[in-house]
Amino acid sequence: MRILVVGTGYVGLVVGACLAETGNAVVCADVDVPKIDDLQHNVLPIYEPGLEELVRRNQEQRRLRFSSDVASAAEEAEVIFLAVGTPPGEDGSADLRHVLAAAETVGRHLRNEAVIITKSTVPVGTAHKVAAVLGRHARVPFHVCSNPEFLKEGAAVEDFMRPDRVVLGAETDYARSVLAELYAPFVRTGKPILFMDIASAELTKYAANAMLATRISFMNELAMLCEQVGANVDSVRRGIGTDARIGPSFLFPGPGYGGSCFPKDVRALLCTAGLHGVPLGVVRAVHEANERQKHLLFDRLLDALDGDVRGARVAVWGLAFKPQTDDLRESPALALIGALLDAGASVTAHDPVAMAPARQLFGDHVTFAATSYDAADGADALAVVTDWNEYRHPDFVRLRDLLARPIVVDGRNLYQPAKMASLGFRYHSIGRPNGMTA
Numbered sequence: 001m002r003i004l005v006v007g008t009g010y011v012g013l014v015v016g017a018c019l020a021e022t023g024n025a026v027v028c029a030d031v032d033v034p035k036i037d038d039l040q041h042n043v044l045p046i047y048e049p050g051l052e053e054l055v056r057r058n059q060e061q062r063r064l065r066f067s068s069d070v071a072s073a074a075e076e077a078e079v080i081f082l083a084v085g086t087p088p089g090e091d092g093s094a095d096l097r098h099v100l101a102a103a104e105t106v107g108r109h110l111r112n113e114a115v116i117i118t119k120s121t122v123p124v125g126t127a128h129k130v131a132a133v134l135g136r137h138a139r140v141p142f143h144v145c146s147n148p149e150f151l152k153e154g155a156a157v158e159d160f161m162r163p164d165r166v167v168l169g170a171e172t173d174y175a176r177s178v179l180a181e182l183y184a185p186f187v188r189t190g191k192p193i194l195f196m197d198i199a200s201a202e203l204t205k206y207a208a209n210a211m212l213a214t215r216i217s218f219m220n221e222l223a224m225l226c227e228q229v230g231a232n233v234d235s236v237r238r239g240i241g242t243d244a245r246i247g248p249s250f251l252f253p254g255p256g257y258g259g260s261c262f263p264k265d266v267r268a269l270l271c272t273a274g275l276h277g278v279p280l281g282v283v284r285a286v287h288e289a290n291e292r293q294k295h296l297l298f299d300r301l302l303d304a305l306d307g308d309v310r311g312a313r314v315a316v317w318g319l320a321f322k323p324q325t326d327d328l329r330e331s332p333a334l335a336l337i338g339a340l341l342d343a344g345a346s347v348t349a350h351d352p353v354a355m356a357p358a359r360q361l362f363g364d365h366v367t368f369a370a371t372s373y374d375a376a377d378g379a380d381a382l383a384v385v386t387d388w389n390e391y392r393h394p395d396f397v398r399l400r401d402l403l404a405r406p407i408v409v410d411g412r413n414l415y416q417p418a419k420m421a422s423l424g425f426r427y428h429s430i431g432r433p434n435g436m437t438a
């Protein structure tokens with residue numbers, strides 16, 4: 001099939017590369033000209049395991065092309081994915097400016113009957129808005145569909161190639177048959193394609209993210225209770241996660257959820273609910289719990305440094321919102337670093353892949369270290385924010401000797417409290433006894 005993917009961010013690039021990999025002729029188009037120039041030379045704007053190889057191979061085989069000319073690309077296409085950003089507006093609702101602008105360009109230049117799919121995460125009702133924009137400009141039949149994307153950054157290629165399910169909101173037979181054919185190679189192991197009405201597909205994406213965020217906020221709150229009652233959240237997590245009705249995923253307490261999706265989508269869902277007069281009290285509580293949790297690491301550091309961080313130097317391990325990505329959007333590390341700098345501390349940070357985008361954000365206000373040990377060297381405390389594998393088993397003796405004060409605030413519960421205490425660390429994690437005897 002001749003496919004156009006509009007927007008070459010984390011989602012568009014993965015979608016385009018994976019659809020090319022299954023033999024389609026794909027154009028990935030974006031208004032960001034330097035980004036397209038780089039992609040034409042196989043220089044990726046993001047870190048995503050396996051993606052560079054996929055892009056290179058499919059460009060070489062001429063199944064994948066990059067263009068900054070969305071209009072010309074629309075003229076050729078039979079299937080068009082809108083995968084542009086939907087950042088939060090001032091009130092937290094999804095800003096649809098990019099989606100509707102892309103729809104207008106596409107509408108003006110359609111030459112073939114086309115299936116037009118919102119891949120971006122968009123509130124219920126957006127497909128109708130997209131159809132209205134297209135309808136004002138298009139001179140050929142088109143079929144608007146919703147196909148929310150569930151890939152996880154850090155495992156995006158794998159997730160797209162082998163999805164748990166494909167959710168398709170489509171309301172014409174033509175659209176259903178095109179989409180079923182397009183997705184057939186990705187569901188050969190029997191994973192379902194779930195056809196549904198468009199509103200349900202649009203809402204499914206928000207429901208999924210809100211549910212996952214709920215599990216995280218729930219465990220974050222329980223971790224606080226564990227600390228007060230002398231329980232260990234690791235044990236409680238295992239105790240509930242082995243219940244088949246609950247399952248083990250997304251039950252790890254931490255410094256608050258971040259990333260480009262959960263915070264934005266939870267707020268956007270609350271806006272949609274508000275517009276329809278439905279009080280989603282659970283979802284609101286999830287958001288509020290996360291806002292509180294974002295202060296936790298700073299507060300722990302403040303306590304550990306005797307109530308004053310002014311003049312202290314704090315090492316931060318991990319900047320990305322989770323491992324295997326360089327995405328900093330709403331990363332808990334940003335909140336922590338911002339609070340430390342505001343309070344007069346200095347920060348030396350390390351991350352295996354996210355230091356370049358962090359440098360653009362913080363400039364000279366943060367020092368970036370070549371290795372995790374360099375970051376810790378001479379620091380008054382270490383905060384572990386992202387659970388990259390390389391932070392899981394450091395040389396503890398070396399780490400202790402490098403730190404000016406052996407204080408570790410662990411936002412991911414990576415280390416054993418008793419072991420850390422026996423090595424002479426003052427160790428603080430989340431929801432667990434700190435291993436130190438009074």
Ligand SMILES: NC(=O)c1ccc[n+]([C@@H]2O[C@H](COP(=O)([O-])OP(=O)(O)OC[C@H]3O[C@@H](n4cnc5c(N)ncnc54)[C@H](O)[C@@H]3O)[C@@H](O)[C@H]2O)c1
Nearest residue numbers: 007008009010011030031032084085086098102120121149
């Ligand atoms: N990142 C994720 O993990 C993820 C997962 C599932 C769904 N989503 C959703 O997918 C959408 C895209 O997310 P992302 O993380 O890929 O965003 P992104 O910000 O990384 O990329 C968006 C791209 O769209 C381009 N763009 C904006 N307006 C355009 C236009 N009119 N024409 C052409 N290109 C245009 C931008 O230049 C940018 O390159 C969002 O709605 C997001 O919520 C993201």
